[in-house]
Amino acid sequence: MPKFMFRCAKVAARTRPGRTVRFRAAAVAAVVLSLLLTACGGGASGNGDGKPVVLTTFTVLADIARNVAGDKLTVESITKAGAEIHGYEPTPGDIRKASKADLILDNGLNLEAWFGQFVEGLDVPHAVVSEGVEVMSISEDSYQGKPNPHAWMSPVNVQTYVDNMVRAFSDLDPDNAAAFAANGEAYKAELQAVQDQMTASLAGVPENQRALVTCEGAFSYLARDAGLKEVYIWAVNAEQQATPQQITRAIEYVKANQVPAVFCESTVSDAPMQQVVEATGARFGGTLYVDSLSEADGPVPTYLDLIRHDAEVITKALTAGAGS
Incomplete structure (x- = not known):
């Protein structure tokens, strides 16, 4: 060698x-x-x-x-x-x-x-x-x-x-x-x-609820595969906090489109998204994983677990919102 x-x-x-x-x-x-x-x-x-x-x-x-x-x-x-x-x-x-x-x-x-x-x-x-x-x-x-x-x-x-x-x-x-x-x-x-499995699961989300609103714009590829509209507060995780303009933009989209649930990623604070929740009445749908797996005893110890977890959390939150 x-x-x-x-x-x-x-x-x-x-x-x-x-x-x-x-x-x-x-x-x-x-x-x-x-x-x-x-x-x-x-x-x-x-x-x-x-x-x-x-x-x-x-x-x-x-x-x-x-x-x-x-x-x-x-x-x-x-x-x-x-x-x-x-x-x-x-x-x-x-x-x-x-x-x-x-x-x-x-x-x-x-x-x-x-x-x-x-x-x-x-x-x-x-x-x-x-x-x-x-x-x-x-x-x-x-x-x-x-x-x-x-x-x-x-x-x-x-x-x-x-x-x-x-x-x-x-x-x-x-x-x-x-x-x-x-x-x-x-x-x-x-x-x-x-x-x-992921695309079949997310296919159950009604057409008028097919918006994936997250903290970071990390879901472009998943959204493309699943036919979801991607919306985010910031494009790429960076050292600075979310700006008021970014939060306002997310709030306006959620209100205008009656998005039932929003999400954030495990490696960043969900505080900016909680502002969106408070301003719109949308639910916080859950934590998604992107940049890191969890520990072995956590929810996403492998990459395949990560994709399954995210698809399940997104589907459950958006589908529940459609029926409420």
């Missing part, structure tokens, strides 16, 4: 122009110090079981990757369950872990704004798992025209993620290429079954 070594000479804390999310100076200094002290001379897999290590940027990708890898690779996530991925700030421990990985997987589509600086200086290959999906663009706010990064919210898109992982894993570990391909095909069948 090839050993991908960390290049100490390339360690630097450079800030690229135009980054919307920047490392704090103290964090950069800590990362550089950690690298100089611990990473120089490092090697590949540090898991102790002899398997190549695949590192993903967040928990959803890790679960998908484990289904493809089976028992042939060790798959870990940089972020923990419940973490907000957009503005994540890597720690020195994250950098040490990455320097010992054999492959890093990221979503791409501008999801991980911190990723470029994270891998800068690391001689570790990485694959962008969203390559090849039919990308939807953000239609509002300052992000208008940019790709919506939440492509995994469509199980159809995730089948493309799987194909990209099969190729990357086979390049990493050619001896197990057949196992990766077989695992990938089996998991794609599960993905299609969940896709069919």
Whole structure:
């Protein structure tokens, strides 16, 4: 198995122009110090079981990757369950872990704004798992025209993620290429079954109630697949709070269209959406999961659970509203 070594000479804390999310100076200094002290001379897999290590940027990708890898690779996530991925700030421990990985997987589509600086200086290959999906663009706010990064919210898109992982894993570990391909095909069948289940479930929502109002515009792909109108307070999770204009816009839409229920995501505060609830009389339909899985004993320990959960919560809330 090839050993991908960390290049100490390339360690630097450079800030690229135009980054919307920047490392704090103290964090950069800590990362550089950690690298100089611990990473120089490092090697590949540090898991102790002899398997190549695949590192993903967040928990959803890790679960998908484990289904493809089976028992042939060790798959870990940089972020923990419940973490907000957009503005994540890597720690020195994250950098040490990455320097010992054999492959890093990221979503791409501008999801991980911190990723470029994270891998800068690391001689570790990485694959962008969203390559090849039919990308939807953000239609509002300052992000208008940019790709919506939440492509995994469509199980159809995730089948493309799987194909990209099969190729990357086979390049990493050619001896197990057949196992990766077989695992990938089996998991794609599960993905299609969940896709069919989701669209059938949401088909029961009456036409005049088919609006999905959420905090973040993270449901474009799910809404497209299910024939729902997507409405949101803000386009992409960011450090700032929701503006009064964004909240007012959501309130006006809910009132004008008599939307029965609204939702928010698990990784952000639902306080702005609660303002919409108070102003309109709509119910808070529940918490949806997008950017992170839950812990193993939580409601969405796997990606397939995440899609099933969201479809069930949306259907129940909107259907109940139609009958009230």
